[in-house]
Amino acid sequence: MNQLKPPQNGYQSRIRTSTIRLAQWNGAWLAATALMAFGPKFLWNKTLVFTLLAVGLDVAVGVGMILATKKYILGLDELQQKVYLNALAIAVGVGLIASVPYSVMGSYGVIPFKADVSHLIMLMSLTFVVSFLYGTWRYR
Amino acid sequence: MKNRLKVLRAERDWTQAQLADALDVSRQTINAIETGKFDPSLPLAFRAARLFALRIEEIFHDEDRSSLATEIKKDTYA
Numbered sequence: 001m002n003q004l005k006p007p008q009n010g011y012q013s014r015i016r017t018s019t020i021r022l023a024q025w026n027g028a029w030l031a032a033t034a035l036m037a038f039g040p041k042f043l044w045n046k047t048l049v050f051t052l053l054a055v056g057l058d059v060a061v062g063v064g065m066i067l068a069t070k071k072y073i074l075g076l077d078e079l080q081q082k083v084y085l086n087a088l089a090i091a092v093g094v095g096l097i098a099s100v101p102y103s104v105m106g107s108y109g110v111i112p113f114k115a116d117v118s119h120l121i122m123l124m125s126l127t128f129v130v131s132f133l134y135g136t137w138r139y140r
Numbered sequence: 141m142k143n144r145l146k147v148l149r150a151e152r153d154w155t156q157a158q159l160a161d162a163l164d165v166s167r168q169t170i171n172a173i174e175t176g177k178f179d180p181s182l183p184l185a186f187r188a189a190r191l192f193a194l195r196i197e198e199i200f201h202d203e204d205r206s207s208l209a210t211e212i213k214k215d216t217y218a
Contacts, residue, residue: 006154006162006191015166077165079178139172 011077018075025061025068032061083135091128095120143200146174148192163187 035043036054044050073084099120106115149159156174160167163184172178180188180200189196 004152006152006158008161009164011161011164011166012157077169078181078184079169079172080166082178136168139168139177 015075018072022068022072025065029058029061029065032058079139083132083139086135087128087131090131091124094127095124098123141179141200142176142203143173145170145188145199148194148199149174162191 036058
C-alpha cells in the first residue's frame with residue numbers, strides 16, 4: 001500500500017487566480033460601459049470627441065474581456081468546460097429565440113414599454129447563471 | 141463506463157482533492173467520475189493510468205463490454 005502523497009499541480013489556485021482576473025475584466029467592462037452610457041450627459045456635456053473616446057475604450061475593454069473569458073474557459077478542466085459551455089449555449093440560444101418575438105412585440109405595441117436590448121442582456125445573464133448552477137448541481 | 145478510481149484512491153489513502161490536484165482537475169470532476177456521472181477524456185484517462193502506474197483498462201472499463209464478456213464466459217463454460 002502506497003501512503004505517499006500524490007504530486008500537486010495547483011489546479012485550484014490557478015483557477016482562483018484566473019477567476020479573479022476574469023472578474024477584474026468584467027468590472028472594468030462594466031465601468032467602461034457606464035462611462036460610455038452616462039458620461040456624455042453627466043461628465044462632458046455631449047462633446048463628440050469624448051463620446052467617441054468612451055466608445056473606443058468600451059470596445060477595447062470588451063475585447064480584453066472576451067480574451068480573458070476565452071483564457072479562463074481554456075484553463076478549466078474538461079467537466080467544468082462542459083458545464084460552462086453548456087450554460088453559454090443555452091444563454092445564447094434563449095437570447096436568440098427571445099430577441100425576435102420581443103422586437104416584434106415592441107414594434108407593434110404588444111408590450112407597454114420600449115423593447116430595450118438591456119432586457120435581453122439581463123435575460124441571457126439570468127439564463128446563464130441558472131444553467132451554470134444546474135450543471136454544477138447535476139455533476140456535484 | 142465503470143472505473144476503479146475510488147478503490148485505487150482509497151488504497152493510497154488519498155482524498156478526492158489530492159487526486160484532483162495530481163490529475164490537474166477539480167475535485168468536482170473526480171467525484172463525478174467516481175460516481176459514474178461523467179466519463180473522462182482519453183488524455184485524462186492516460187494521466188490517471190500514469191499516476192497509478194496501471195493500464196487504462198485496469199482502471200476504466202466499458203459496462204456493455206464487461207457484460208458481453210460475462211455472457212461469452214457463461215456460454216463457453218455452459
